[in-house]
Amino acid sequence: MSSLSASEAAPPDPDLGYAIRVKDVRVDYRTIVDPRANTLRHSLTHLGRRGGSGGRAVRLIHAVRGVSFDVEHGSVLGIVGANGAGKSTIMRAIAGILPPSSGEIVVNGRISTLLALGVGFNGQLSGRDNVVLGGLAAGLSRRQVAERFEQITAWAELEEFIDMPMKSYSSGMYGRLAFAVSTHLDPDVLLIDEALSTGDAHFRRKSYDKMQELVAQARTIVIVSHGIGAIREMCDDCIWMHKGELVRRGKPDEVTAEYLEFQGVPPEPAKARDEAAGDLGGLDDAMVMEDV
Amino acid sequence: MLDTQAAAPRTVSAQAPPEHHVFRSRRSGVPRLRTYLPELWARREFVYELARCTLRAQNYLNAFGQLWLVLNPLLMGAVYYVLVDILSNGKHSGNYFSVLLAGLFLYTFFSSILSQSAGSIIGSSRLILNSRLPRLVLPITQIVIAFMRFMPCMIVFLAVHTLQGLPWGLDVFYALPAFIEVTLFGAGLGFICATLQVYFRDFSNFLPYVTRIWLFLSPVLWELQVQLAKHDLKSHVIALNPLSPMIGAWGDALVYNIAPPAAWLAEGAGWAVAAFVCGVLVFVRREREFSVRL
Numbered sequence: 001m002s003s004l005s006a007s008e009a010a011p012p013d014p015d016l017g018y019a020i021r022v023k024d025v026r027v028d029y030r031t032i033v034d035p036r037a038n039t040l041r042h043s044l045t046h047l048g049r050r051g052g053s054g055g056r057a058v059r060l061i062h063a064v065r066g067v068s069f070d071v072e073h074g075s076v077l078g079i080v081g082a083n084g085a086g087k088s089t090i091m092r093a094i095a096g097i098l099p100p101s102s103g104e105i106v107v108n109g110r111i112s113t114l115l116a117l118g119v120g121f122n123g124q125l126s127g128r129d130n131v132v133l134g135g136l137a138a139g140l141s142r143r144q145v146a147e148r149f150e151q152i153t154a155w156a157e158l159e160e161f162i163d164m165p166m167k168s169y170s171s172g173m174y175g176r177l178a179f180a181v182s183t184h185l186d187p188d189v190l191l192i193d194e195a196l197s198t199g200d201a202h203f204r205r206k207s208y209d210k211m212q213e214l215v216a217q218a219r220t221i222v223i224v225s226h227g228i229g230a231i232r233e234m235c236d237d238c239i240w241m242h243k244g245e246l247v248r249r250g251k252p253d254e255v256t257a258e259y260l261e262f263q264g265v266p267p268e269p270a271k272a273r274d275e276a277a278g279d280l281g282g283l284d285d286a287m288v289m290e291d292v
Numbered sequence: 293m294l295d296t297q298a299a300a301p302r303t304v305s306a307q308a309p310p311e312h313h314v315f316r317s318r319r320s321g322v323p324r325l326r327t328y329l330p331e332l333w334a335r336r337e338f339v340y341e342l343a344r345c346t347l348r349a350q351n352y353l354n355a356f357g358q359l360w361l362v363l364n365p366l367l368m369g370a371v372y373y374v375l376v377d378i379l380s381n382g383k384h385s386g387n388y389f390s391v392l393l394a395g396l397f398l399y400t401f402f403s404s405i406l407s408q409s410a411g412s413i414i415g416s417s418r419l420i421l422n423s424r425l426p427r428l429v430l431p432i433t434q435i436v437i438a439f440m441r442f443m444p445c446m447i448v449f450l451a452v453h454t455l456q457g458l459p460w461g462l463d464v465f466y467a468l469p470a471f472i473e474v475t476l477f478g479a480g481l482g483f484i485c486a487t488l489q490v491y492f493r494d495f496s497n498f499l500p501y502v503t504r505i506w507l508f509l510s511p512v513l514w515e516l517q518v519q520l521a522k523h524d525l526k527s528h529v530i531a532l533n534p535l536s537p538m539i540g541a542w543g544d545a546l547v548y549n550i551a552p553p554a555a556w557l558a559e560g561a562g563w564a565v566a567a568f569v570c571g572v573l574v575f576v577r578r579e580r581e582f583s584v585r586l
Contacts, residue, residue, distance in 0.1 A: 092421070096315050099581075099584075104315070107312075113424075136337050
């Protein structure tokens with residue numbers, strides 16, 4: 001018997017059927033109560049006190065407390081929640097950046113991230129350098145980056161600015177380039193954390209279209225946003241997190257309505273809501289302040 | 293993190309086997325090196341590009357930056373030459389400047405590996421919080437940068453060496469294993485420094501004192517044979533210094549064009565491999581925790 005037929009006979013692994021499986025995941029941060037305790041000087045001068053750990057008392061912060069959900073291939077999941085709900089933490093855990101404290105996360109496919117803090121490269125460097133570095137950091141070869149370079153700059157409409165240092169970019173230009181890089185790396189799973197709030201209406205339209213294009217190719221997208229309009233328009237599935245726990249999961253319209261009610265935002269008539277979603281403004285812009 | 297069971301290094305074609313990642317709750321512990329090392333290898337172009345871009349951002353790739361890279365080691369050599377000249381009442385051999393430069397350049401390379409590695413994790417916090425790179429690429433990039441800055445020093449050395457009329461020959465190639473030993477030894481210690489800096493944010497304030505004292509205990513300002521021949525307490529301490537055999541061999545080969553004692557090269561190789569393996573293990577055991585600690 002060949003090994004091929006043996007593997008065909010094996011029962012299918014349920015983990016492989018989903019794009020993302022989050023299984024009872026907890027993420028705890030340890031923060032030192034006294035920030036000065038993070039130094040050699042402090043450790044040496046407090047040696048011997050309280051068993052040598054003097055002042056290094058840590059406070060455990062439970063950012064995510066036992067969250068489980070599965071995401072199907074080709075779906076768009078929105079995550080809403082108040083500040084401090086653990087949305088960004090769970091995104092970093094899915095990206096493999098933060099290790100879970102317990103539980104398990106399974107991701108099938110190439111992960112690309114567009115997280116709150118930006119691409120994370122040097123503002124002194126030109127846009128070109130940052131695009132190349134971003135691609136190489138994601139594990140592409142130099143040739144693969146070169147192939148995508150034109151598409152990326154063209155999509156971001158930054159051809160004339162690509163050789164200028166990134167520090168001279170506006171936040172909109174920065175956001176456009178970051179979005180272009182992360183979506184052009186052929187991701188199977190794209191994680192977007194509050195990256196859509198800096199763009200103007202034209203860019204938002206374009207980024208929605210780009211995401212639709214990815215979804216049509218059975219790619220999976222997870223979006224964290226305070227822009228309820230974006231969640232309602234883009235997502236076919238929604239999660240509301242609060243204080244590290246999953247409160248509700250369901251249709252984006254229903255979950256976001258409940259979430260807004262919980263937040264104390266008066267429910268709006270359906271007509272007004274449709275208009276707001278239509279021009280991509282309204283609520284989205286009203287909540288942008290929270291993104292920062 | 294990085295406990296990924298990725299089937300293959302990322303290839304972007306439709307036929308590529310799908311990636312499969314499992315992230316579990318192991319905060320420390322050595323990751324599976326069978327997946328970690330290929331991921332690291334896949335980032336080799338990233339390391340080179342980041343090193344080049346960093347140097348360019350510091351203006352080291354334009355004409356004046358290059359000039360500074362040559363001037364700086366010469367000035368540094370001059371500082372120590374004056375110091376030793378005064379302390380020894382002018383009694384040193386005619387080719388002393390060459391001896392001094394050879395050791396000083398190599399030692400500066402070593403100490404800049406340590407100091408730059410120490411800052412590599414803290415200085416890239418945004419990158420660490422936003423991407424799933426094998427963290428080892430960050431100190432490795434700093435080692436590459438240190439190497440790129442070291443190269444112009446060698447041009448200065450070759451010029452001085454020629455001007456002083458010192459011999460050339462095939463034995464100069466013994467400097468190569470000595471150099472590799474120093475690089476591996478420095479890399480191992482650099483990985484440990486990078487890890488320590490995450491836990492003790494003032495570690496890099498202590499580091500310059502350590503490297504300065506280590507400089508004086510290494511055969512840079514003086515020659516190894518001369519001190520070892522004294523058979524006093526100091527000579528025993530010097531003999532214990534891991535850098536002694538490496539820099540001693542480097543100086544013999546490069547300045548005098550003689551084959552260094554095989555024992556020196558063997559001892560240096562032992563230290564280098566041990567430090568490198570320890571450094572890598574310490575770093576990769578801890579690197580999962582970096583994103584929580586930043």
